[in-house]
């Protein structure tokens with residue numbers, strides 16, 4: 001398999017739109033790397049540049065140490081799976097899967113073997129003689145996966161492959177792709193706007209915003225140690241709460257809702273009067289039955305309770321800021337009630353108000 005390296009890659013479209021700026025990334029051999037970010041942040045452009053479907057304005061892309069900037073897609077030893085499947089409608093499942101191999105003059109017997117194996121893995125054996133229009137969305141996406149697998153490429157590129165599927169099928173196919181990675185031991189570069197897909201599939205995740213990389217980390221670190229407010233709010237449902245608080249220069253953070261005294265391990269050096277954004281994950285907001293003020297707690301008024309069955313999301317108004325706690329489903333909070341909530345102080349993340357960057361102790 002293969003490594004993919006992008007160095008100082010930039011992409012400006014002919015209309016002047018800067019889609020990707022100074023992109024530096026080394027995808028490791030056999031890694032499942034996910035590019036995630038909101039629509040328009042440059043994920044597809046990045047993937048298409050690796051595929052060779054889009055020219056690079058400047059910088060270099062290499063696969064297995066070989067610069068591929070000027071190599072046409074067919075010579076890059078990659079296979080791409082698209083959101084819209086991109087199957088040939090007049091060809092059967094088997095013909096769709098065989099097409100790329102025939103172009104490369106793979107011997108007939110080998111084509112048969114590879115298709116039979118891929119079809120078995122993907123549960124497509126009974127459908128080999130059907131046309132794409134006779135298949136469900138999930139089956140079509142399996143065919144697209146099969147067509148990629150039989151090529152035995154160095155690198156797989158996935159562009160939002162699950163976006164056209166309904167919610168249930170999406171979860172099934174997500175697991176399928178996960179299993180496929182374990183089985184193929186392949187290098188995979190995967191684009192999605194869905195943070196759940198990114199978290200569940202990625203060995204590492206690249207968070208992108210407006211053509212820039214904001215953070216590269218494994219899912220657990222990304223969740224627990226967001227490097228900036230953007231990562232903090234993009235990853236996690238409900239997202240991380242961000243409450244503006246003011247430092248008193250003596251280890252305390254204050255807001256109208258209360259005062260917190262975080263341990264030194266999480267408290268960066270702050271000037272008296274400096275405002276920071278205090279990040280608290282919803283499951284780190286410990287709700288108490290206490291209605292009287294006490295130390296290290298924030299006064300929170302219940303706005304809406306969303307019942308999820310296994311848990312509830314309680315949306316509070318905390319000094320005019322909306323904050324969410326994940327609670328037990330039977331806590332029974334009601335609109336308008338006031339509580340004191342206690343953030344887990346050793347887990348707080350502090351961010352600079354102006355830049356949004358994390359402030360480290």
Ligand code: ADP
Nearest residue numbers: 013015017019038039040041042043044045046
């Ligand atoms: P994403 O995949 O994250 O949704 P894209 O890579 O498709 O983002 O797009 C990144 C930016 O480049 C967007 O601002 C988009 O409008 C712009 N863009 C994409 N394709 C083209 C194109 N062919 N011509 C001009 N601008 C484009």
